[in-house]
Amino acid sequence: MAGTRVAVLGASGLAGSLVMRRLPSRGVETVGVSRHLGVDIGDLAALRRALVGAEVVVDCLNHQSFTARAAAGFFEPAARNVVAALEGTRARVVCLSIVNAGDPRVNRWLGHYRGKAAQERVYRGSGLPLSIVGTTQWFELAEQLLRQTRLAGTAFVPGLLSRPIAVAEAAEQLVEQALTQQPAEVTEVCGPEQVDMAELARAINEQDHVARRVVRIPLGGTALGSGALIPPSPTVITTTTAEQWLSQR
Ligand SMILES: NC(=O)c1ccc[n+]([C@@H]2O[C@H](COP(=O)([O-])OP(=O)(O)OC[C@H]3O[C@@H](n4cnc5c(N)ncnc54)[C@H](OP(=O)(O)O)[C@@H]3O)[C@@H](O)[C@H]2O)c1
Known part of the structure; x- marks a missing residue:
C-alpha cells in the first residue's frame, strides 16, 4: 500500500529492526519508536x-523480564499508552505476540507470557482495529537461552517443545x-517441525562454543515440554527448518 505511514514500536529490536528494513521496499513511509530513537x-x-x-502501528516492544509482575508492569501500561496516543484516529494495531501466551497451562511457568497476555487484553479491549500475530518461539531464542542461562561455564536450558521459526x-x-x-484478527505462525529448544541450544553451542556444556532441564510431562506451546491449527506454517537455520547463521 504505497503512501501508507507505518509506525514500528521497538524499531531497534530484533523483530522491529527487520520490519523496519522490509517496509520501505513496499513503498510505505516508516517511523521508528524506541528509546534509542528518542x-x-x-x-x-x-x-x-x-x-x-x-495508519498502522506495529508493536514489537519487548521487556526482558522473567517475573509476571515485571512483564505486566511493562506491557500493560505500554499498550495503554499506545491506545491513548491513538485516540481519535482510525489506526490499526498489529501486535507481535506469542502463541498460547494467554493459556494458564503455559503462562503459569513463564511470567513474560503473562505480560504478553496482559498486553493482548489491553489491545482487545481498546476498540481499535487489531491484528494479533502470535508466533511460536524463535530459533534465536535458543541462542539467547544458551547465553543467558550460563553459570560457571554451564548453560541450563529448558527442554521446551516448540515448532520454532526464524525471527x-x-x-x-x-x-x-x-x-x-484484508487483515486477520489473529494469525498463528509456527515452523515446519517440532524442536526441543535445549537440543537446538546444544547444536548452537557446537558452532559458537560459548558454554563448556549444555544441561537440558527436562520439562517432562509439563505443558511446556509436551506441546502446549504449539498451535493446534496454525494459520501459517513457515518453511525454515532448524538444520537450515543452523547452516545459514
Ligand atoms: N523471542 C521469541 O521467541 C519470541 C516469539 C514470539 C514473540 N516474541 C515477542 O516479540 C517481541 C519483540 O521481541 P524482540 O526480541 O524483537 O525484542 P528486543 O530485541 O528485546 O527489542 C525490544 C525493543 O523494544 C524497545 N523498547 C523497550 N523498552 C522501551 C521503552 N520503554 N520505550 C520505547 N521502546 C522500548 C527497545 O528499544 P530501546 O531499548 O531503544 O528502547 C527495542 O527496540 C516481544 O514482545 C516478545 O515477547 C518473541
Missing part, C-alpha cells in the same frame, strides 16, 4: 507526536499483516 513508550506526549498520521519469518508475517487490505 521516544520512551511511557512518554505519552512524545508518543502522540511520533504516531501522528500513522525473519515473524517479521515477514508482521509486514504482511501491516499492509494487507
Whole structure:
C-alpha cells in the first residue's frame, strides 16, 4: 500500500529492526519508536507526536523480564499508552505476540507470557482495529537461552517443545499483516517441525562454543515440554527448518 505511514514500536529490536528494513521496499513511509530513537513508550506526549498520521502501528516492544509482575508492569501500561496516543484516529494495531501466551497451562511457568497476555487484553479491549500475530518461539531464542542461562561455564536450558521459526519469518508475517487490505484478527505462525529448544541450544553451542556444556532441564510431562506451546491449527506454517537455520547463521 504505497503512501501508507507505518509506525514500528521497538524499531531497534530484533523483530522491529527487520520490519523496519522490509517496509520501505513496499513503498510505505516508516517511523521508528524506541528509546534509542528518542521516544520512551511511557512518554505519552512524545508518543502522540511520533504516531501522528500513522495508519498502522506495529508493536514489537519487548521487556526482558522473567517475573509476571515485571512483564505486566511493562506491557500493560505500554499498550495503554499506545491506545491513548491513538485516540481519535482510525489506526490499526498489529501486535507481535506469542502463541498460547494467554493459556494458564503455559503462562503459569513463564511470567513474560503473562505480560504478553496482559498486553493482548489491553489491545482487545481498546476498540481499535487489531491484528494479533502470535508466533511460536524463535530459533534465536535458543541462542539467547544458551547465553543467558550460563553459570560457571554451564548453560541450563529448558527442554521446551516448540515448532520454532526464524525471527525473519515473524517479521515477514508482521509486514504482511501491516499492509494487507484484508487483515486477520489473529494469525498463528509456527515452523515446519517440532524442536526441543535445549537440543537446538546444544547444536548452537557446537558452532559458537560459548558454554563448556549444555544441561537440558527436562520439562517432562509439563505443558511446556509436551506441546502446549504449539498451535493446534496454525494459520501459517513457515518453511525454515532448524538444520537450515543452523547452516545459514
Ligand atoms: N523471542 C521469541 O521467541 C519470541 C516469539 C514470539 C514473540 N516474541 C515477542 O516479540 C517481541 C519483540 O521481541 P524482540 O526480541 O524483537 O525484542 P528486543 O530485541 O528485546 O527489542 C525490544 C525493543 O523494544 C524497545 N523498547 C523497550 N523498552 C522501551 C521503552 N520503554 N520505550 C520505547 N521502546 C522500548 C527497545 O528499544 P530501546 O531499548 O531503544 O528502547 C527495542 O527496540 C516481544 O514482545 C516478545 O515477547 C518473541
